[in-house]
Amino acid sequence: MIPGTGRNHPTFKRSFLFALQGFRTAVATERNIRFMLGGAAFAVVMGLLLRIDALSWACVIICCGCVLSTELINTAIETVVDLVSPEFHPLAGRAKDVAAAASWTVSIMAVIIAAIVYIRALLILLGVIA
Numbered sequence: 001m002i003p004g005t006g007r008n009h010p011t012f013k014r015s016f017l018f019a020l021q022g023f024r025t026a027v028a029t030e031r032n033i034r035f036m037l038g039g040a041a042f043a044v045v046m047g048l049l050l051r052i053d054a055l056s057w058a059c060v061i062i063c064c065g066c067v068l069s070t071e072l073i074n075t076a077i078e079t080v081v082d083l084v085s086p087e088f089h090p091l092a093g094r095a096k097d098v099a100a101a102a103s104w105t106v107s108i109m110a111v112i113i114a115a116i117v118y119i120r121a122l123l124i125l126l127g128v129i130a
Contacts, residue, residue, distance in 0.1 A: 026075050032103075036071050040064040043114060050121035059117055063110035067103075074103040 010018065026033045043060050052060070077099040085092035123129045 023072070026072055030071075030075050032071055033068070033075065036068050036107075040068065046114075046118055047121075050118055050125060052117060052121045056117045056121065059113055063113050066106050067110050070103045070106040074099040 027037065043064055047057060047060050078096050081092045081095050120129070
């Protein structure tokens with residue numbers, strides 16, 4: 001029987017606890033996740049200091065969530081690839097590289113959006129633009 005089917009299907013609460021367990025494991029074992037969490041904290045502090053508006057907050061929060069989610073997916077893909085291909089294989093390497101590229105692409109986009117949001121907020125604070 002496939003786990004999670006029929007009577008063995010976990011409740012919503014158990015599923016949520018599994019997700020929390022996965023997040024804790026990723027934070028404990030993956031340096032990049034910790035780096036991304038630090039970046040998210042920095043983004044929040046910058047938003048507070050620059051007094052960004054509600055729409056800018058939405059952009060920052062969405063970007064933080066996308067970066068963290070993509071990095072978690074990248075970690076999951078790398079973990080599964082390591083499980084099924086413990087020795088080096090070109091296709092395993094390609095899968096891991098492509099997953100990392102997805103995370104990198106989202107991170108670059110988040111940095112560009114952050115620059116737009118924070119530069120605009122700084123110019124407003126300085127009175128350069130209205």
